[in-house]
Structures are given as structure tokens and as C-alpha cells.
């Protein structure tokens with residue numbers, strides 16, 4: 439339990455050990471809805487509240503209602519039914535690369551694959567993915583000096599896009615998730631207009647910022663550990679364990695989103711005042727030697743690895759079954775097609791993304 443200063447000068451409690459991380463993530467005295475502390479927000483949707491009226495920033499009972507509306511689309515059974523489609527997308531992306539000697543693993547594979555999938559689930563055109571990428575990169579990286587300058591502009595463009603898209607869906611509803619959410623909003627009692635924007639924005643952003651880094655960080659770990667790659671090629675049945683180890687070893691979400699002490703409380707001998715900010719260092723907890731033997735070792739044969747890459751407690755990642763399946767298909771297909779794949783000789787220092795929450799490299803040549 440550390441008290442640290444964030445780049446903007448605000449202080450936060452940072453939870454870094456596995457045991458403390460699990461306790462905080464499950465302890466509902468740490469709340470997500472900051473309006474309970476700092477007062478209500480503007481009831482009209484705007485750039486600054488675009489991402490804060492969804493399940494990830496709500497507490498019960500709102501949390502249950504908002505999560506329930508989306509949960510149906512992400513059940514393991516439904517996700518399992520998408521296996522063939524995800525496989526086709528992976529094959530098509532690699533067909534484009536064919537026998538070319540080099541590829542950029544992020545831009546040409548790890549990024550488009552999960553994006554095409556989430557766009558199809560939501561029912562938005564995947565051709566718009568570069569726009570979504572720009573908007574979601576800016577929003578997730580708002581504290582960065584460079585990207586922060588464009589926050590207002592990009593969030594407003596994103597908002598306008600969603601407004602136009604909801605209009606389109608009202609005229610021509612489909613069977614996709616956005617059509618279902620728009621219908622729920624129209625019934626009035628299930629979803630407010632602000633929640634509709636915020637839930638869809640969260641799904642687009644979560645879909646764009648996370649699985650890309652499971653595939654990217656995971657492949658990076660595998661390419662940097664040739665003996666592990668050889669093992670996976672020899673024993674393809676290890677793929678599920680390998681994906682869990684990739685999530686633990688190089689987790690795509692470095693820090694949880696913010697929680698707030700909902701009351702004055704004492705945690706592990708430290709006094710937290712009501713309204714104190716609390717962040718859980720998920721990737722640090724997943725390398726805690728008190729929980730994981732040889733924690734810094736990348737070992738795809740590791741059994742029973744209860745990592746925190748998807749969080750814990752009521753906010754446990756809703757997209758986890760989808761992300762796992764995408765990771766499994768993406769890595770298997772890539773390795774089968776290119777068993778000799780290697781990091782480019784030119785790679786010396788890979789450039790990592792600058793944001794606090796998401797952990798991933800910009801390019802893997």
C-alpha cells in the first residue's frame with residue numbers, strides 16, 4: 439500500500455501486492471461512482487462524461503442493471519459460436535501478408551483482428567476502425583501531454599459519430615448489440631440516453647485497447663523466449679495455459695481504473711479518508727513472488743494461475759471470454775502459418791505506449 443503522486447499532481451493510494459489487490463477489488467467500501475463523493479455530473483452527455491456513466495464507473499444497483507443489459511451478448515456460449523468467424527478473420531489477415539518477409543505484427547494483425555470482431559458484435563462498420571482507434575487512444579491517454587491536447591476535439595467527434603449512428607439504428611434496427619441497447623433506451627426505464635452513449639463508448643474503447651495488447655504482448659513474450667515457442671509448437675494443447683501466462687506475465691491492463699474510498703476507513707494500518715483515490719497495480723500484483731513461484735519467469739506450463747489481468751470482483755472483465763478466444767485463435771493461427779517467425783533484427787528498443795492504464799508496444803516489426 440503506497441501513497442504516490444500522479445503526473446497531474448494528484449495523490450493516489452497504489453495497491454501493489456497480490457493479496458491486497460484482491461482484497462481491494464472485492465471490497466465494496468472502495469467505490470467507482472465518484473459523483474457519490476464529488477456531486478452529480480452534467481446530465482447531458484458531453485466530452486468529459488462520455489466514459490463515466492457505464493458499468494465500469496458505477497456501483498450496485500446501477501452496476502448490475504448496466505452490466506446485465508450487455509452481459510447477454512458476451513456469454514461463453516455465444517462467444518464460442520463466434521469461433522469460426524474469428525478464425526476466418528485471422529486467416530484473411532494473414533493471407534494479405536502471404537509470403538512477404540516482414541510484417542508489422544500490431545498494425546497488420548493484432549489490431550485489426552479484435553476490432554473487426556467487436557465492430558461486428560456492435561454492428562458498426564469496421565472500415566471506421568482507424569477513426570475509433572484515434573478517438574479511443576486519445577480518450578484512454580487523456581493525461582498524456584501530447585494526446586491530451588486533442589481530448590476535447592476527439593471526444594466530440596466520437597460523440598457526434600455515435601449520435602449519428604444511433605439515429606441510423608433507430609431508422610433501421612438490426613440484431614446487433616447497439617440496436618438492442620438503443621431499443622432498451624427507448625423503453626425508458628432500463629437505460630438513460632447518457633448511459634447508452636457511455637456503455638457503447640466503453641465497449642468500443644475496451645474492444646480497441648485491450649485484446650490488441652494481449653496478442654502483441656503475448657507474441658512478444660513468446661518471441662523473446664524461443665524455448666517456450668518451441669514447446670508450444672510441439673504441444674499445441676498448451677495454448678490455453680499459454681494465453682493465461684501471457685496475460686499474467688505481460689498483462690494488457692497495467693493499472694485498474696480508479697476507485698474511491700467511499701467512507702473513512704483503515705486498510706492495512708493506513709488511514710484512508712472518504713474520497714481518497716485508489717488504484718490497483720494489476721501487472722505488479724501478477725508478478726508478486728508471494729503468489730506466483732518464479733514470478734518473473736515466462737512459463738507456459740504454469741498451472742492454476744489466478745492472475746488479475748481481467749480484474750476481480752463485480753467489475754471482472756465482461757469481455758474476458760471473447761478476449762481469451764481471440765488470443766487463442768490469433769496466436770495459434772500465426773504460429774502455424776509462420777513457425778519460424780522472429781522479431782526483426784532491427785528491433786532494439788521497442789517503444790511502449792505512454793498511457794497509464796493500457797500496456798502495449800506501439801509496433802512489433
Ligand code: HEM
Pocket residue numbers: 493494495505556640641642644645648649652689690691694695696720746747748749750752753754755756757758760761762
Ligand atoms: C473491465 C481487462 C478485453 C469489456 C475490465 C477490467 C479489466 C479488464 C482489468 C476491470 C477494470 C477495473 O476493475 O478497474 C481486459 C483485458 C482484455 C479485455 C486484459 C483483453 C485481453 C475486453 C473486451 C471487452 C471488454 C474485448 C468488450 C468489448 C469490459 C467491460 C468492463 C471491463 C465492459 C467493465 C465490467 C464491469 O464494470 O462490470 N477489463 N479487458 N474487455 N472490460 Fe475488459
